[in-house]
Amino acid sequence: MTSPVISPVTSPVTSPPDESLLRGFPFPFPADAYRYSTNVEPARRPVATPAGQWGAPVVDVDVEYHRELAERADILAADPSRHAVLPHMRPAAWDAALTLLKELAAAYPGSMRLTRLPGEGRWRWENRLLALTWDFTYADDDSLPEEPLRWIAGQVQEDIVLLDQRNDALWGDAGVVTFAADWSFGFDVGMSFLEIHGPVPRVRQEGVITRAHEFIKRLQPHQPYRRTNWTMTIGRRLDVSTERYHEWGPDRETIRLVDDETFGRTVHLRVEVQHLIRLPDSGAVMFLIRTYMLPLEQLARVEEWRVRTAEVLAELPEDMADYKGVIKYKDRAAAWLRAAGAREAR
């Protein structure tokens, strides 16, 4: 009798991602060493990469659209703490919803359309990807099937946080966050921007977060900015929130037990493209977090990315590697990437 093979890693590794995900991957490393910085730049500027391009739209719809929205819906149904709108943020939630509808319509005119209807604040929204047509009245909660932020989060792959600006500070007072990378939206909601960044090493001493705070407070409507952030994830697992740590956390240990082939398929470079947008009606700031994952196996196919990622991981200081949760396997990832070059050369 043969016993079943038990994989030491529990996170899902689905079939290799679509080629288009490699072409649109927002590779995050501008140099061979990575340090935190207030790395903001104007949004909407396309970035050419050796594999393709990213960055033209503020909201990015890709081949994972339906799968990711279904996953978000499941997470929200199972855990209400992933969605919160403090009472004073209701106008901001509407502002965010309309702003995102406009972004979708502008970026995807073939499948999304927003039309003004006769009557004050009346709109028609058509989203052909979801076979959805809906007429609504701006700021009338009864005109949507659910709370506006949750409704729009059902149509974009981005996680959304809304920040209120008062007393010269920013407060994370609303959001729908289902794909958090090792943090908890439910825990952070209502906290100030500076408090939220409390756990991040280095950034306070180096002034990164205070500069970012000042920058965001001055943000103007219609001038969106963006930045990238990165970490690594074991398996193609979008929801690596604190709430589900018990499911994915142990993989950081057990990944050392897998063979090299499995390692390359299972370990992903995870990149967030984050947009910062001052909402025009409410004055709140919308923070969008769009998550992309590429397995090392695919990353290694782009020579520039393979070499640079290996350098960055090998050089990454301990405190940063520890905070990112990659300390136990980042050296193996660097070695794997270097060996992938040698394998290619043979």
Ligand code: HEM
């Ligand atoms: C220019 C703007 C920003 C900068 C420079 C910045 C910088 C950073 C950095 C360096 C990290 C550590 C990331 C890592 O090592 O993986 C971080 C984490 C984080 N950031 Fe930001 N951030 C910015 C905007 C925001 C905004 C607007 C929010 C929304 C509330 C936010 C929420 C978070 C959260 C929740 C974490 C994880 C903290 C934890 O471990 O609990 N960030 N940020």
